[in-house]
Structures are given as structure tokens and as C-alpha cells.
Amino acid sequence: MNMEKYEDELCECGGRFNRFVEPRLLLLLREKKSYGYELVRRLEEFPFPCPPLDAATVYRTLRNMEAEGLVKSEWETGESGPPKRMYQITMDGEDRLHAWALSFEDRKKAIESFIERYNIGNNK
Amino acid sequence: MNMEKYEDELCECGGRFNRFVEPRLLLLLREKKSYGYELVRRLEEFPFPCPPLDAATVYRTLRNMEAEGLVKSEWETGESGPPKRMYQITMDGEDRLHAWALSFEDRKKAIESFIERYNIGNNK
DNA sequence: TGTATCTATATGTAAATTACATATAGTAAA
DNA sequence: TTTACTATATGTAATTTACATATAGATACA
Numbered sequence: 001m002n003m004e005k006y007e008d009e010l011c012e013c014g015g016r017f018n019r020f021v022e023p024r025l026l027l028l029l030r031e032k033k034s035y036g037y038e039l040v041r042r043l044e045e046f047p048f049p050c051p052p053l054d055a056a057t058v059y060r061t062l063r064n065m066e067a068e069g070l071v072k073s074e075w076e077t078g079e080s081g082p083p084k085r086m087y088q089i090t091m092d093g094e095d096r097l098h099a100w101a102l103s104f105e106d107r108k109k110a111i112e113s114f115i116e117r118y119n120i121g122n123n124k
Numbered sequence: 125m126n127m128e129k130y131e132d133e134l135c136e137c138g139g140r141f142n143r144f145v146e147p148r149l150l151l152l153l154r155e156k157k158s159y160g161y162e163l164v165r166r167l168e169e170f171p172f173p174c175p176p177l178d179a180a181t182v183y184r185t186l187r188n189m190e191a192e193g194l195v196k197s198e199w200e201t202g203e204s205g206p207p208k209r210m211y212q213i214t215m216d217g218e219d220r221l222h223a224w225a226l227s228f229e230d231r232k233k234a235i236e237s238f239i240e241r242y243n244i245g246n247n248k
Numbered sequence: 249t250g251t252a253t254c255t256a257t258a259t260g261t262a263a264a265t266t267a268c269a270t271a272t273a274g275t276a277a278a
Numbered sequence: 279t280t281t282a283c284t285a286t287a288t289g290t291a292a293t294t295t296a297c298a299t300a301t302a303g304a305t306a307c308a
Contacts, residue, residue: 018142018265019295023238030245037256046241048234057295059257082256082303101242104235110172111232114144114151117170118225121154142294143266161285181266183286206274206285 019053021061022070023100026093029071035084036062062087070096143177145185146194147224150217153195159208160186186211194220 021043028034028042036059044052062085065071070093077083089097145167152158152166160183168176186209189195194217201207213221 020238021295027238027242027245035256036258046234047237048231054296055256056258056297056299060259061294063258080304081254084256097242101239101246104239104242108232108235108239110170111228111235113171114147115225115228115232118151118221118228121151122225145265159285160287178267179285180268180270180287184288185265187287204275205283208285 019057020048021053021057022065023097023104024048025058025061025065026070026089026097026100029087029089030094030097033086033088035076035086037084039087065093068092143181144172145177145181146189147221147228148172149182149185149189150194150213150221150224153211153213154218154221157210157212159200159210161208163211189217192216 024043024046025039028039034042036055039062040053040055040058043058062071062073066073066087069090071087071089073085073087075083076086148167148170149163152163158166160179163186164177164179164182167182186195186197190197190211193214195211195213197209197211199207200210
């Protein structure tokens, strides 16, 4: 654990990992079809206290999700700009999103209980 | 991403990583001095929706935390049983715990907003 | 025309977190 | 004496994410 890095950049987001890339992408794609470049920016709509995800992570996660059958894609050539790989959510993807939502309820309770226990012993 | 594994074992805890080992250990050690073997069991007091952490992770995390100055340890030989490495939290550790608590507030809000946005588009 | 910027996707590599397997050794109980 | 419990530790692998870099078409602008 390199904690200089941790302290400088990451403590404000409550840990480096678990940025919830998959559930956020699934939720955005349930709302409408989209593609990597756009999703990078739409991910910032969520008030996750983290710096923006880099594009590489988003592109790679989408490809992995497609390999699992959570989303599917096809190339779309518009009037302007380079072609986009358009993604849409599948039924398996909606099921996975539902599982994420359920687990988030539990996680919320866990965080609340941590905060409460922290406050009990806090003198400052 | 190996999602067979994910689905079988991990979806119920909202993701494999970010088990919050460090903040939970810091909170337990602020309450009282303790040692690895005991902490493994005390970690289960938290209602984190996850399977228990294995001992190896706890021992290794404690050593890493000591290398960062968040805790300090000394051997303690009791009347019975093998000697224990007793840990206590340092001032740096208390500061880190405070930073964790603050970030947990943000994370709670992020999770709430995710759940809310999920429910808006949910028809089931 | 050239060049810089924006759009868009992709791969290589490394670091950080955690899981699983295994090793060691003293102690207690059957 | 064999088994189980207490207690710590290391090796290795999988998973998630960060950072660097590459490619290439489209657009703006000098």
C-alpha cells in the first residue's frame, strides 16, 4: 500500500478501488443507448466523491461487460466524426443492475453503522 | 472480470474490493488495543454484507499500517497461549480514521443518489 | 496547406486490494 | 498421543483501477 499516493489523491473518495464503474454504466445505459466517449462524461453526473474515471477504464469495462452479455454493441457511423461503438443494455444487464441496487442498500446500512460507531468514540 | 465467481460469491456484498479493512481496523483499535487473531473476529461485528475476512488479509494489513505509522505493535506474552503482537492506534492513525469517516459521509450520499436514480427508471 | 485540437477507440503495463493455500509453532483437550 | 485451537506469517494469483501511449478521422484556424 503506497499511502503517499493514497493521501495525496484518493482519501477524499474513500478508497481507491470500488469506483462502481459497472453499476454506473449499467444505469446510464438503461436510461439510453450510448457509447464510450459520451459515457466518460455522463459518469460525472453521479456525485461520487472521486476524480473522473479515465477513458481507458471505461472502454475496457464496456468490452468486458459485453463479453459477459450485460451489454451489446454495434458500430454506428454518423454524419460527422469518427464512428462510435454504440452500446445498449441487455436483459442480463438489467438483472445485474437490479442486484447492484439491492447490494447498495446493504452497503448504505453498513456505512451508516460505521459512522455511528465512529461518532460514539469521537471526542473532537 | 470473472463474473461466474462474482455472481456466486460476491454480488451480495456489492463488489469484491473495498472491504474497508483499514478503517474498520482503525476504529476497532481506537476502542481498545488488540491483536490480529482477535481482530479477525471483531471485524465481524460490523454489518458489512460480506463474508468474513480471512486472517491473512488482516495480518498483512496490520503490518502495512504499522509501516505507515498508523498503528504500532509490541509482543505480549500472556499466561497461556502463544505470544500475541498487540497493536495500538497512533495519532496519525486517528487522523486517518477521521479522514475515513468524512469520506464515508460522501460515499453514503453517492450511494443514496444512485439508488434514487435507479428507482426512477425502475418499472418492476 | 499545414497544424493543432477535438472526437473516438484501443492496448500495454503497473499498482493496489483481496482471496486462497500453506507453513510454523505453542497450547489445550480428548 | 493425536487432535484441535491459538497465533502469526508468506507465496501466489485474481480483480480493479491508473497512467501512458497509440491510432485515426474530423474540424478549426492561421
